[in-house]
Amino acid sequence: MLKYAMIGGGPGAFVGQVHRRALALNGQAKIVAGCFSRDLVKTRLLGAELEIDEDRLYATPEELARLEAGDIDFAVVVTSNEAHYSNVKTCLENGINVMCDKPFTHTSTQAQELVELARRKGLALGVSYTYAGYPMVRQMREMIRRGDIGxxxxxxxxxxxxxxxxxxxxxxxxxxxxxxxxxxxxxxxxxxxxxxxxxxxxxxxxxxxxxxxxxxxxxxxxxxxxxxxxxxxxxxxxxxxxxxxxxxxxxxxxxxxxxxxxxSEGGLEWFQEDPDHLRHMPLNQAARTLVRGTTDLTPEAAAYSHTPPGHPEGWLLAFANIYSDFCATIIQGKEPNYPTGEDGLxxxxxxxxxxxxxxxxxxxxxxxxxxx
Ligand SMILES: NC(=O)c1ccc[n+]([C@@H]2O[C@H](COP(=O)([O-])OP(=O)(O)OC[C@H]3O[C@@H](n4cnc5c(N)ncnc54)[C@H](O)[C@@H]3O)[C@@H](O)[C@H]2O)c1
The missing domain is CATH 3.30.360.10 (Dihydrodipicolinate Reductase; domain 2)
Structure with a gap:
């Protein structure tokens, strides 16, 4: 079980709890520390709910990164955009792998600096572009790669x-x-x-x-x-x-x-609000609908699929899929199969x-x- 800290995602925040739920779904990582808000009272409030030791709840991200370095496997940055750059930087400087939400930074100069810092330190740096985690998006990608639509x-x-x-x-x-x-x-x-x-x-x-x-x-x-x-x-x-x-x-x-x-040989259509279906329109043939969870999917799409067909999957599991690839890089040293800092740049x-x-x-x- 990996250990992680979260920066941002405090009481009333939107996406931080989605990241926590996705990570819990995978069962690969446990939250052990946090700086959920710029207000320590709010951080402590949420920390108590999440059963995190009080001495691992921090007033600033800098303090968290300094004191947790060596004790956590990665940090998740889910603050409002203006705090991404400084928070990712402080984590990387302290040798901590990071997953940051999008958009990565305010400027490309900042993004470039973070990418180079992660590279120099040999750290995993991800940017959570959620939609890459959907099985039928993966299916679409593989179908294009193997030439199904020319x-x-x-x-x-x-x-x-x-x-x-x-x-x-x-x-x-x-x-x-x-x-x-x-x-x-x-x-x-x-x-x-x-x-x-x-x-x-x-x-x-x-x-x-x-x-x-x-x-x-x-x-x-x-x-x-x-x-x-x-x-x-x-x-x-x-x-x-x-x-x-x-x-x-x-x-x-x-x-x-x-x-x-x-x-030249066909078309493909995917709609996020109906994410388990992918429409394939081959040239001069009737259109067909591919269904997540069925047997005719590519291995890449099947690997991202968790429930039987007809039991819909969606946004939370897409986040979970991105995290399972991110954790695989941290645990097994696998080549990144998740959106990286370079993608963020x-x-x-x-x-x-x-x-x-x-x-x-x-x-x-x-x-x-x-x-x-
Ligand atoms: N991948 C996705 O699909 C997706 C979806 C929604 C939001 N996002 C991104 O996630 C990020 C957060 O969005 P949100 O809607 O959850 O925002 P939000 O305002 O709901 O939450 C931001 C949280 O960060 C905390 N925070 C801000 N600055 C901080 C700092 N310096 N230190 C510690 N905590 C700090 C705030 O107190 C708050 O709890 C944004 O970058 C947004 O673009 C991504």
């Missing part, structure tokens, strides 16, 4: 949510307040929050490197300081084209992440390129080496 020509990915279709950030809503604050979120709102998932998912599934993009970031809700909607045109090595749409002001939508990929560069394009009248930006 040469990829067009990719359409969208992630609309509607929970920010009104000015929630002025109502004291915890999660909306920091996400809509330029200093805390990192200069973008929805591009970092949901657009980042599209950014990671497309090259992960297709294996294609983006070469160019043109982005338009919109603010649909009056009074908001940052983007809550955006459209991005993309081009890939080999000539494929793509179109992304992300939004948190798409009134009525919840978690409508949808990925459609069209090749590419994601931050993507955000910077989108901002540059949008500020320049949606001009095309050559991504050069930033995606390699």
């Amino acid at each position: 040469e990829v020509r067009f990719i359409n990915c969208e992630y609309p949510q509607g929970w920010l279709a009104e000015m929630l950030e002025t109502t004291g809503h915890i999660q909306a307040s920091w996400r809509a604050d330029p200093k805390r979120s990192g200069g973008v709102l929805s591009l970092g929050d949901v657009g980042s998932h599209i950014e990671y998912l497309v090259p992960h599934v297709t294996g294609l490197r983006r070469t160019k993009l043109a982005a338009r970031l919109d603010t649909l809700v009056e009074g908001r300081l940052l983007d809550d909607n955006g459209t991005i045109l993309t081009e890939y090595e080999g000539g494929a084209k793509g179109m992304y749409w992300y939004s948190q002001a798409a009134t009525g939508m919840v978690n409508g992440l949808r990925l459609r990929i069209f090749g 590419r994601g931050v560069r993507f955000i910077e390129a989108c901002l540059e394009s949008s500020h320049n009248n949606t001009s095309w930006i050559d991504l050069g080496d930033s995606e390699s």
